[in-house]
Amino acid sequence: MKHLWFTFIAGLLTFLSPMSYAQDDLQExxxxxxxxxxxxxxxxxxxSDFKGQWVVLYFYPKNDTPGCTTEACSFRDNINRLIAQKAKVIGVSLDDQASHQAFKRKYELPFDLLADTQGSVTGSYxxxxxxxxxxxxxxxxxxxNxxxxxAKxxxxxxxxxxxxxxxxxLKALQASHS
Structure with a gap:
């Protein structure tokens, strides 16, 4: 029930949030x-651990909620395609290490989940x-890149x-990056 409530609130806030972003927002x-x-x-x-490599950094609201599980499992199911494109996948949420460890184990996620419990990195993006x-x-x-x-x-x-x-x-970016 807790996850359903969180999912509802997150979805409502996403729907109600303005589509414009601050002028100092990051740009490609x-x-x-x-x-x-x-x-x-x-x-x-x-x-810096990934210097010289392509990185897919994805932020998500909460471990083990429906949308976040769908997204994480989709990255998992396509990891060989991403590896073939020489890309590293990294997930980030405000959940703690123990929550990430359980989520990663439950869904057999083959990439790191980073714990930004203070939200500082999430805020910087x-x-x-x-x-x-x-x-x-x-x-x-x-x-x-x-x-x-x-790059995107x-x-x-x-x-x-x-x-x-x-x-x-990623395919298009890599082709134009060469």
Whole structure:
């Protein structure tokens, strides 16, 4: 029941939130904000760990909720295609390490989930919904190129077909990047 309530509130807030973003919002071509966050096992993962590689960084509201599970499992089910495109997938939410560990184990996710419990990294990507009484990551994704620049920004994500869009865009970005 708790997950249903959270899903309802997150969906309502997404629907009601304005579609415009602040002028200082990140743009494609900008340097990706750096991060140093613990993964599900407590190991610190940094953007600099992926220098020279393509990264798909996706933010999501909450572990083990319907939309977030759909999105995570879609990345899982397409991981071989993403690996073939030499891309690393990283999920980020405000959930803690233990929650990430359980979510990763339950759905056999073959990529790291980073615990941004304070929301600082999520905020640096302008992907934080802060309602004072509750904070969570908005469902947004970023493709980061090998030079650490934002190659593609997804501010509106439909978990049912997002990964397909990422794969197609990644292919086009890599072709034009060569």
């Amino acid at each position: 071509g900008d340097l990706a904000p750096v991060f140093n966050l613990p993964n599900q096992n407590g190991t610190t993962i940094s953007l 302008n992907a934080l919904m802060d309602l004072k009484f509750i904070k969570f990551a908005k469902r947004q994704s970023f493709i980061i 090998p030079e650490g620049r934002l 920004i997804y501010r509106s994500v439909d978990p049912s077909h997002h990964v397909r869009d990422v794969i197609e865009d």
